[in-house]
Amino acid sequence: QSVLTQPPSVSAAPGQKVTISCSGSSSNIGKNYVSWYQQLPGTAPKLLIYDNNKRPSGIPDRFSGSKSGKSATLGITGLQTGDEADYYCETWDSTLNAVVFGGGTKLTVL
Amino acid sequence: QVQLQQSGPGLVKPSQTLSLTCAISGGSVYSNSATWNWIRQSPSRGLEWLGRTHYRSKWYNNFAVSVRSRITISPDTSKNQFSLQLNSVTPEDTAVYYCAAASGAYGDVAFDIWGQGTMVTVSS
Secondary structure (H helix, E strand, C coil), X not given: CCCEECCCEEEECCCCCEEEEEECCCCXXXXXXXXXXXXXXCCCCEEEEECCCECCCCCCCCEEEEEECCEEEEEECCCCHHHCEEXXXXXXXXXXXXXXXXXXXXXXXX | CCEEEEECCCEXXXXXXXXXXXXXXXXXCCCCCCEEEXXXXXXXXEEXXXXXXXXXXXXXXXXXXXXXXXXXXXXXCCCCEEEEEECCXXXXXXXXXXXXXXXXXXXXCCCCEECCCXXXXXXX
């Protein structure tokens, strides 16, 4: 059981928008920054979003992040087949004194 | 820019010690902004952070509760690398192991640099 809860899968058509939720608690998302990662098959995760809503250089603005209370959301607009991947949220847990990940969400672009 | 190169065996016998090394290029293990982490991934456990070491005038470590009694993460300053040792392994420790760094450019726990991953199987 992951500390952060994500839906196992989401799907949408090319060109559409999708959101992926990440639910936590007051000790993790509630008080710390959230990051999001994209993992393509057979590769290491790649940082997409940090500090809740910021994009590292090179990440297109089709990817966005937000946080409200104990939950965070990743948004992807203008879906492309190349966006098919697993997406993970991550943050620090101040009670566990540890990094925690969500269980991951598989995005299918139909 | 910083790159990480992992090395170590892909097969470990039950009850023995899993040992992996992560060599740092383009940066220093003494960085006052980076943290050096080990993360593993398996179908049953997903992405699981194991622990980290980092230097802020002295060395600090943090470890996941699930492995705290069995894990060591050490910097090797002479070789500019850091290592993972996980003792008393069982088949449940079978996973892809990644070293990863939060360079500090994006915060303490945003992992912007990853090693290539090492598939480690625990089996006799």
